[in-house]
Amino acid sequence: MQTNPFIIGTYAGSHYFCDRERETNELIRDLTNGRNVVLIAQRRMGKTGLILHTFHQEEISKNYNILLIDIFATASIREFVYAFGSAIIDQLKPRGRKFLDRFLQTITSLRPAVKIDALTGEPTLEIGLGNVSSVDATLDEIFAYLNTADKPCIVAFDEFQQISHYTEKNMEALLRTQIQHCPNARFIFAGSEPSLLVDMFNSENRPFYQSTFTLHLESIPSDKYIEFVQMHFREHGKAIDVALVEVAYQKFEGITLYLQMLMNEVFLLTEKGETATPYYFEMALTSLIRKQNFIYQSIFADLTERQREILRAIAAENIAVNVTSGEFVRRYHLKSPSSVQSALKGLSGKGVVGKTLDGYVINDRLFKFWIKRNSI
16 A cells, blocks of 8 residues: 655556646657657656656557666667667566567577576576677667567657767667668657757757657646645645645746655655645755765765855756856856866766756755755
8 A cells, every 4th residue: 555645766656646648648649640759858857757657558558569768877889789678578578488489589689598586486588788799680680579569669768868978979870770660669769958859859960850759848737736735635634735835846846756755755744634834845855855965965075176166056046047157157256167167067977967958957956955055
């Protein structure tokens, strides 16, 4: 039984999923009409949850083979192929040996290892990087398998912008060619770096130019989220002041993950029969920051002084624009525009800051609050 209805980091069914009706219907409409989709959202806005929610809709789950492949941790074509092959094997395991055998007969260049499951004692198939003997051949065979699968396929690549960081520079062209010759599959290219994705899919000199439809995922409307929160509190014999949810929504810019984290904590702090008031916001936020204090201290300690200075400036601004202007440098007593550029490059490389269409932000919004509380 689900005791806390504010789920963090996973999909637990439609009852615990807030709104996104328009986006879900749009995705279903595009995919079932043969369109590939670029799904763009800032980090932690809920794009993976939307994909999983869409995959659980009967119109998709009954009629398509579905694959979600997170390539955020990949750094090369070889690792991409490994992740792709692993995802297909994981998807086929529950369907039985016949489907696995058919896949392995198609993917002759891949040699999975048979291992014994420590819990069940049953033999299982797994692949490692060492089992990918020929990257090009395996990729050809994976797409050949998709093209001859028993049902049409929908393949979602999460954090797709990662391929632009691969050492090999032909990944876009390689994938575009494969996709063009795979009519039995539709693709979702999801990512959290808007500028990279916009350039990848809308620049005339790039392989994916005008090959997809775009869905930009924005914040869940505040009234929808308020209804969602109130419903779950009510179902558990609790109540929550609308003003509290409004404050949380504003402070966390409507970003789904942080709203869920805060409401999870508020729900925990609220006894049955009680009403959570705006005062609970500060209690919940303090609790969340305290739990992350050691991590944030460690991250901050590893930064240079120039990086710490620009982080404090971005935290103060919430969204920082014109960061190399003389006015911005003077306002926050920074060394120089060039030092700001250098610090931002280092922070971006560490994933601490990101550049949105509006300006520079601290990616972890809880870290932003920690910085504000610990600025000296």
